[in-house]
Amino acid sequence: MKKLRRSMLFIPGSNAAMLATSFVYRPDSVMFDLEDAVSLREKDSARLLVMHALQLSAYDGIEKVVRINPLDTLYGLSDLEAAVRGGADVIRLPKTDRPEDLYELEEQITRIEKECGRVEGSTGTMAAIESATGVVNAVDIACCSKRLIGIALAAFDYVMDMQTERGDGTELFYARCAILHAARVAGIDAFDVVYPDVNNDEGFLEEVSLIRKLGFNGKSLINPRQIELLHNAYAPSQEDVDYAHRVITAARQAEDKGLGVIALNGKMIDAPIINRAHSVIERANASGIRH
Ligand SMILES: CC(C)(COP(=O)(O)OP(=O)(O)OC[C@H]1O[C@@H](n2cnc3c(N)ncnc32)[C@H](O)[C@@H]1OP(=O)(O)O)[C@@H](O)C(=O)NCCC(=O)NCCSC(=O)C[C@@](O)(CC(=O)O)C(=O)O
Numbered sequence: 452m453k454k455l456r457r458s459m460l461f462i463p464g465s466n467a468a469m470l471a472t473s474f475v476y477r478p479d480s481v482m483f484d485l486e487d488a489v490s491l492r493e494k495d496s497a498r499l500l501v502m503h504a505l506q507l508s509a510y511d512g513i514e515k516v517v518r519i520n521p522l523d524t525l526y527g528l529s530d531l532e533a534a535v536r537g538g539a540d541v542i543r544l545p546k547t548d549r550p551e552d553l554y555e556l557e558e559q560i561t562r563i564e565k566e567c568g569r570v571e572g573s574t575g576t577m578a579a580i581e582s583a584t585g586v587v588n589a590v591d592i593a594c595c596s597k598r599l600i601g602i603a604l605a606a607f608d609y610v611m612d613m614q615t616e617r618g619d620g621t622e623l624f625y626a627r628c629a630i631l632h633a634a635r636v637a638g639i640d641a642f643d644v645v646y647p648d649v650n651n652d653e654g655f656l657e658e659v660s661l662i663r664k665l666g667f668n669g670k671s672l673i674n675p676r677q678i679e680l681l682h683n684a685y686a687p688s689q690e691d692v693d694y695a696h697r698v699i700t701a702a703r704q705a706e707d708k709g710l711g712v713i714a715l716n717g718k719m720i721d722a723p724i725i726n727r728a729h730s731v732i733e734r735a736n737a738s739g740i741r742h
Pocket residue numbers: 460461462463469473484487488545579581603604605606607608609644645649671672673674675676
């Protein structure tokens with residue numbers, strides 16, 4: 452069963468209380484942030500707090516991602532040392548513009564893994580794409596490293612680079628499609644942007660409905676109240692599950708009769724529809740039914 456990565460909750464690395472308790476929200480992944488949620492004067496203390504949080508067994512079963520500062524800043528390499536040595540599952544590299552950014556990251560991770568005795572290759576990476584250059588290079592970025600588990604669009608820096616602002620999503624249309632296609636070409640996951648208005652459930656759910664239909668695996672989140680809403684919206688409905696069972700039964704009967712393509716209630720059923728039916732059942736088993 453493929454790992455679910457619907458929700459990736461940003462937790463500011465400088466907030467000791469949030470770091471110590473956020474496992475209770477059970478997102479698919481937590482993202483301990485050392486970059487933009489942390490002020491310059493708190494960078495060093497946040498790194499220590501995150502290293503400590505990585506050791507907490509209460510996070511077992513939740514993927515632990517650390518967003519480091521870019522490697523060309525004063526903090527990036529120290530962040531990476533702490534995150535890899537601390538046992539992060541995945542390093543999120545912000546502001547990834549080209550494959551070279553990841554080559555450098557990968558080289559450093561391999562060195563640190565060797566030095567601290569971690570299994571070589573056990574630290575995953577993900578690239579956040581936050582500029583027009585990054586979007587244009589998305590396929591090259593997505594395909595450039597075996598460590599990459601996914602790529603994410605980061606809307607706030609991206610819209611600044613594009614000289615526009617966050618709105619109804621029109622401003623993200625091309626970038627979302629480009630990131631998704633790049634992820635699918637590379638066979639990795641695609642993550643959508645954070646939704647900043649934490650009190651607007653209706654707006655959040657509209658955005659989730661759009662990105663689910665487009666095909667994103669999930670979304671970066673900034674508030675725990677968004678997790679349950681997202682997981683529920685990503686779960687298949689009872690109707691979807693019932694239909695998937697009917698498709699699988701019809702497909703088995705067709706196979707017994709030696710038929711390739713059949714119809715169910717006037718609709719063609721062939722291999723892609725049968726594969727989709729299996730994936731609906733798998734998702735229902737993993738995430739429950741939408742309520
Ligand atoms: C938004 C708000 C201030 C609202 O506060 P509020 O106080 O109104 O929240 P409430 O709902 O009232 O909190 C109820 C309870 O949940 C606790 N709680 C809240 N948030 C929690 C959380 N995140 N983790 C754990 N716990 C949490 C809270 O402590 C309380 O606990 P308790 O007191 O015990 O009941 C707060 O959520 C928050 O700080 N969010 C994180 C913001 C952040 O990380 N920004 C940086 C990442 S984006 C970026 O950098 C842009 C990007 O780079 C993105 C990209 O790359 O994709 C790009 O370019 O686009």
